[in-house]
Structure formats: structure tokens, C-alpha cells
Amino acid sequence: MHRLSLDLGERSYPILFGRGLLRVKDVLEPYLGREGVLVVTNETVAPLYLNDVLKMLGGRKVDQLVLPDGEQYKTLDTLNLIFNTLLEKGHNRGTVLLALGGGVIGDMTGFAAACYQRGVDFIQIPTTLLAQVDSSVGGKTAVNHRLGKNMIGAFHQPKAVLIDINTLKTLPDREFKSGLAEVIKYSLIIDREFFAWLEENMQDLLARKDQALLYAVEVSCRLKAQVVSADEREGGIRAILNLGHTFGHAIETHQGYGSWLHGEAIAVGMVMAAQMSGLMGLLTSSDVGRIENLLRAAGLPVVRPENISAQQFLDLMAVDKKAQRGIIRLVLLESIGTAIVSADYDRSKLAAILELR
Ligand code: NAD
Ligand code: GLY
Numbered sequence: 001m002h003r004l005s006l007d008l009g010e011r012s013y014p015i016l017f018g019r020g021l022l023r024v025k026d027v028l029e030p031y032l033g034r035e036g037v038l039v040v041t042n043e044t045v046a047p048l049y050l051n052d053v054l055k056m057l058g059g060r061k062v063d064q065l066v067l068p069d070g071e072q073y074k075t076l077d078t079l080n081l082i083f084n085t086l087l088e089k090g091h092n093r094g095t096v097l098l099a100l101g102g103g104v105i106g107d108m109t110g111f112a113a114a115c116y117q118r119g120v121d122f123i124q125i126p127t128t129l130l131a132q133v134d135s136s137v138g139g140k141t142a143v144n145h146r147l148g149k150n151m152i153g154a155f156h157q158p159k160a161v162l163i164d165i166n167t168l169k170t171l172p173d174r175e176f177k178s179g180l181a182e183v184i185k186y187s188l189i190i191d192r193e194f195f196a197w198l199e200e201n202m203q204d205l206l207a208r209k210d211q212a213l214l215y216a217v218e219v220s221c222r223l224k225a226q227v228v229s230a231d232e233r234e235g236g237i238r239a240i241l242n243l244g245h246t247f248g249h250a251i252e253t254h255q256g257y258g259s260w261l262h263g264e265a266i267a268v269g270m271v272m273a274a275q276m277s278g279l280m281g282l283l284t285s286s287d288v289g290r291i292e293n294l295l296r297a298a299g300l301p302v303v304r305p306e307n308i309s310a311q312q313f314l315d316l317m318a319v320d321k322k323a324q325r326g327i328i329r330l331v332l333l334e335s336i337g338t339a340i341v342s343a344d345y346d347r348s349k350l351a352a353i354l355e356l357r
Helices: 045-057 076-088 103-120 128-136 167-171 173-189 194-205 210-232 235-243 245-255 262-277 284-296 310-317 349-355
Strands: 003-005 012-018 037-042 062-067 098-102 121-126 140-145 148-155 160-164 330-335 338-342
Touching: 003 210, 012 210, 037 045, 037 076, 037 103, 037 194, 045 062, 045 098, 045 167, 062 076, 076 103, 076 140, 098 103, 098 310, 103 121, 103 128, 103 140, 103 148, 103 173, 121 128, 128 173, 128 210, 148 245, 160 167, 160 210, 167 210, 173 194, 173 210, 173 235, 173 262, 173 284, 173 330, 173 338, 194 210, 194 284, 210 235, 235 330, 235 338, 245 262, 245 330, 262 284, 262 349, 284 330, 310 349
Parallel strands: 012 160, 037 062, 037 098, 098 121, 121 160
Antiparallel strands: 003 012, 140 148, 330 338
């Protein structure tokens, strides 16, 4: 078992990762406390991994809640199902919630934990690549609103993150590739060498070879942990983790949650951010090309959907959480491996990028 730490003083927590960890009995024992446990999962993940998790928890009395599957269920209504179960089963403030699934389950369960009785502990057991390298780490929790993604939520850090890369073997190809978008994101914003490694090793990653997966998960979690421990509440540097997200969230919201996968929308968003950086003279055209090529090699889309007008983009981007006084702030690249956040860009250049099809 490998271990990283996310350092946040007394709220620091471990990120445990490796092969077959769901079969290691009692691995979560130090983080569970003495009271109840509620495992929250969905109808796709439950038949695959719920039994392993129940066995791992040994003889404890554990409640379980199996939710419908899909981004369209990441809502306040679904959140209420978690609260109903917690109350009906008599869970108190010592209860620990376990989020078993992808980013949708992790974000909702984390938000439920942030709210229930003004805050209980939770543990992330991410089972998608996206959740393992991104959403399970860092304490952002939320549900969607009709008018914007992740608009209702809280910062609430888990007590531990348990990553079993074996769960990635059952992940549909499209979901796996969606997770690769976030892996590539880290290389673009912070780590040029990792970008070169990804260029070299994309085939092994796509073949889901253990060593490649372990390395990609390790580097991604280490980079994310570094950024979050420097700026937990996104007052500054953490915003770079949103490379491609301002454009990407607009695509997701416009197309309807669940039709474009998060990573797919982010992939296109990162291309748009790279193009904008190129147009501003920050990034060379050969680097813009390398970025597009790597995303394409990962099987991700690099061209935005045709049916969004530039004005619709602008309207949706203005809802972005990074916007300040109505001004859209963009994460841009100064080079591969160096990101900046800026509101100081030429609006006509942004308009040109939004018109590109
Ligand atoms: P997801 O949770 O919808 O999971 C994708 C699909 O894979 C689902 O159908 C799920 O049931 C299925 N699945 C999960 N694990 C599986 C497995 N091992 N085998 C087979 N099928 C499996 O999507 P996601 O991509 O994991 O997460 C996307 C969500 O994460 C979005 O809502 C996004 O906003 C959020 N997110 C949050 C953060 C954060 O910091 N909190 C960061 C990035 C993304
Ligand atoms: N996924 C962006 C963040 O965690 O800040």
C-alpha cells in the first residue's frame, strides 16, 4: 500500500493507494470511530464493489444506501435521500459516511456529511479515474443547480481517501478517458516533465497497465495535495486546478448534465484555454499543438460542440465561481507546466476563441 498525505494541520489526512486495497480487511479501521457507518453508493457500483467494502469493514454494523446512477441525480432531491436514511436509521454526530463510487457519489456524500447534524466525518473510496485523481482529494463537495454546475456545496475534507486501482478495470472506456483529462490537466498546470511522461506512456495508460496507472494516480494526487494544502479555500493558487473548467462547465451546462462527460468537456475547455493563451502570445503554437495531440491521443474530444453560440458561452461562463463582479477570470498557460489566472485579457480575443468551430 502506498501513502501520500494532504497536509492541513490537524485536518490532514492520508491518501492510501494501491492494488486490491478493497480486500485488505480493516484498512479503514483507524478512521471510522465508534458509532455508525453509512456506505453511500449507486446502482452500478454496488453490484461490483459493495460486498468487498462490507467485508473490509468486518463485523461492524453498517447501513447502506444505493442511489440512482448519473450526473442528472446530483441534486438536492437526491441529497435528501441520504438525509432520510441517516435520520431513519438513527445516525448521530459520530457517524461516518463512506462514499463508494465516482465523483458524483463522492461530491454528494461529502456534501451530505458537511450538512448532516452540522457536519460528520466521511471517507472517500473513489472508483473512477477522475475521482481517484481529482474529486476525492481536496474537500470540494456539491450538488448541481439547474442554473449552474456544483453551485450548492461546501468545503469539507474527508478523513481519508482509499484508492484501489483494481476498480479501474471495470470502468467503461469513455469514463476512463474522461479521467485522463484531469491527469493531463495536472501536467499542463504544474509539471512539464509529467506532460512528457504522458506523451511517452499514453498507450500503457489506455491499456490500464498497473505500473502506469499507479504512477499517474500518484503524481496526480501528489500535485493536487500540494495545491490544496497551499490554498484550501481557493483564495488564490487553487484556481489553477480549474484549467479548462470555465469553458468546460459552460459546455456541460448547455448540453445538459450527463450528455458530455465532465472530462470530455474539460478536454475541449483546455484546448480553448490553450488557444486563448496562444492568441495572447503566452504559449507557442507548437505547444498548443502538443496539447491538442496529447488529448487526442487519450481519445478525448478537442473540438467544442457546434450548437453553442459565443453569447451562450459568455452567459454560461459568467456563472463560473471564479467570476468576480461579473468579470470572467480565465486559467491560462504561460507554458506547458505553468498556469496563471487572469482577468486581464483582450475581450475580442476571447470572442474570437468562442467563435472558433
Ligand atoms: P460518475 O461519478 O458519474 O461516474 C461515472 C460512471 O462510472 C457512472 O456511471 C458510475 O456509476 C460508473 N462507475 C463508477 N465506478 C465504476 C467502476 N469502478 N466500474 C464501472 N463503472 C463505474 O463520474 P466521475 O467522472 O467519476 O465524476 C464526475 C463528477 O465529479 C462531476 O459531477 C464533477 O462535477 C465532479 N468533480 C468534482 C471535483 C471535486 O473537486 N469535488 C473535481 C472534478 C470533478
Ligand atoms: N477540481 C478542482 C479543485 O478541486 O479545486
